[in-house]
Amino acid sequence: MPGDRSSWLPLPRREERATVVQPPEPAPGRSAGAAIVDCALYEDGCRRGGRLSVQQAVQQAVERDHGFVWIGLHDPSSDAVEEIGRRFGLHPLAVEDAVHAHQRPKLERFGDTLLMVLKTARYVDSSELVEIGELAVFVGRRFVVTVRHGEGRPLAGVRRDVEAHPKLLDLGPSAILYAVADRVVDDYEAVIEGVAVDLDELEADVFSGTRSNPAERIYRLKREVIEFRRAVAPLAAPMQRLADGGATLGLDDRVAEYFRDVTDHLLRDIEQIAAFDELLNGALQANLAQLSTRDNQDMRRISAVVAILAVPTMVFGLYGMNFDHMPELHWRFGYPAVILVVLVVCALLYRQFRRAGWL
Template sequence: MLISCVVYNGDREQADIPLEEIPAYLHAPDNFVWVALQDASEDELRAMQKQFGLHELAVEDVFNEVQRPKVEEYDEHLFVYLQVPAYHGEEVHIGRISIFVGPNFVLSVRQNCEQALLGVRARAEREPHLLKYGSVYVMYALSDAVVDRFFPVVDILDDELEKLEIAMFHNQETRKNMERFYDVKYKVNVLRHALLPLADGFSKLYGGRVPALVDGAENYFRDVHDHIMLLNSQLDAMRDTIATAIQVNLSLITIDHGEVNKKLAAWGAILVVTTIFTGIWGMNFTYMPELHWRFGYPMALLIMAGCAIYLYRRFKKADWL
């Protein structure tokens, strides 16, 4: 589905145009065309491939749902594949955006991505002096907007993790705590898988040999790379915290089991004493004088109760009960 088709001239937006008029603007000096699609069909993308001369492998990657994020250089254009995070309820939702960039065109394709990127076009209108870089500026602005969307999601997960750490020592739901920690760990890993490959990808766009299309705009891509590295370091720190918290939670579970075993052992000791006495007096010997004593039965009960009370108090004092 077509979202917009805009032609830019120099440092300003010139007009919205229909797709049929793209060829008329592609080869005009200082012009570039930005076509934005959402959930594009294969026919729509094949038409754009023919229009802009897109590489076959890059086009196939647009529809590959398990494709790793990447930045690739082809003969006629650059291809950037990004994953876009969003937090809905208690779930991390991942959309996809593919960006094709040539000297005189930008094609952005959003797939399964609920949040629009209209702010990028507004930014281009606010910063016309940056449009001097041409189509590569739109590529930078789109990449920057996508990477910046990771920050609020990471902050939400960080707050969730902090609450779990506090709750871990203030409730007895150790099993549920473990499930929650693993849930946060899964979400963190989803974000890491979306970000880690981009560190290498965007490092190709500044320093050393860079694609000719990016020449002069390297500092902007260095800024995007810095944001990616910052996010990766935050996610790595969260992973370490989760790993430590899981170990602590396992230790708490072990301690809880130890407390239960202590209580069982204490009650077992109390019952063993009474069992010893009943076992002795339950033996069928002929000569057991206390069996014929008038106060033998209440005395036996008193001895067993006394021993049980004594052991109970000792175990209670030792914090076993």
């Protein structure tokens, strides 16, 4: 990390260590310990001491010249986040953003602390739903706090991957921010693959020639794609800031090339999601056009049948009026002749409608 590592803020310097040993009184409600998924101290690219309590991790970090703490929280209460915020001197506005979990993806700096908010995504294929969660990452000179809301993929895999690469881990908290962002963007690709499969099924259904109406499914999938797009697209600007160089943000400039790779993947995902939206619009228009065509065909078919049935209705209606003087009323073959004429006329009309494509 650039700058003097021994002056890690907001954690105290070595001479102020006594003020850290006694933790503040916990806030009422669920304690931070219940929400902590993992807490570890990292030094020289390695994890030290296994899983630690927050107090142990802070104390051991202060006792060393190098190293940083990574604390992971999942669905914490407001009291839990506020307790962690007090331990690390996080800005109240940043803590509030992490508590409410209804933020747009963003990157903000509060003094020596960087806050990045990302949206996690998971595709539930059985119900064709995109589940959106939220992940807040606080990055200081010698600490990382991740606050995860929702059912997105846990970050335990990210820890294992980072711990398996000491050279990357030796870059400090900047490496953790990169690894987390990379995993979130990778998960977007899994969602895109799931949506692509369902979109192919929809297109096949729309153009199958059957009389099914997939409009409801199209609307439902379009709504999920729009929500997914809202979660992903705003992340492009923060990622581009990181890719342009993190020195101004208090990060190690060596991770910029890693963020550039993540940014490339993210922009590709955004383009793919936009293409999905356009394809769904096209599928919806095609489905509406087919429904209109089917309605017109049905109306022509009904009109043709009504026209054919009008002939016997008119003829038999006339002969049912009980007049004394009617054509061929007293002729022996009058009744079969009328029936034959009606059948011939109906047959000619049917043939003409068939040629015109109405039947």
